[in-house]
Amino acid sequence: MVTEPGPTLTVIGHVESPLTDPALAPKQGREGGAPEAWLVFRDSVRDALGDLRAGDEILVLTWLDRADRSTLRVHPRDDPSRPLTGVFATRSADRPNPIGLHRVRIVAVADGTRVLVRDLEAVHMTPILDVKPVLGADDA
């Protein structure tokens, strides 16, 4: 594995969710079963959040801090009957940079730094790295 240190991330908030066991979390939010969760941001990024509104669809980038960063091949969806596959052709959390990408809809914004979203498959206390708007043409 690569060991040379790269850029350092800034944790801008964390997930507050009833999901606590990653093994029980849905593999992708759109499969259903993922609950509503709060995105709780640090006060230092309040100004960056000012234009998020209930109803908006957003991409939430997280840091999957329980992942194994040395894993390069996996059985997709933890199914041993599937052949070992390079992680870049899968959505496994185990990968050199375990950045989670979650497409969710905003239910509510509270206090300027708390954002309630629907169908987030990240577990409780997952660090948040970024939020981006969904662009029709670019993400569709």
Next chain:
Amino acid sequence: MVTEPGPTLTVIGHVESPLTDPALAPKQGREGGAPEAWLVFRDSVRDALGDLRAGDEILVLTWLDRADRSTLRVHPRDDPSRPLTGVFATRSADRPNPIGLHRVRIVAVADGTRVLVRDLEAVHMTPILDVKPVLGADDA
């Protein structure tokens, strides 16, 4: 701004592109004008790339190393007639964690570590962080 250090990224490769001036780069690949570019990966992640094929649509995550990480509000698309907007409601590169998200199609894979893609708006030598498959239901 937040200064507490967070997780450290691993740079897994870089972009080789004729685009060298970020000011001239298309703002989003799908607007047209972005060229073909090579994703050149480190040999250490070769095993993770093994199942990428020409024709596949992928998400490439990059580190936009020229971005200003202290910017929290911008005029969208650098248009001063647009009101200042929180960066999390924009695709500005300037944001606390300048992670670029690019949806592109693979044209060719060479030598196991070089991937030619279409319509990548990242400039030459942009560091690469991750590659994920596009999922129909989740990214559409």
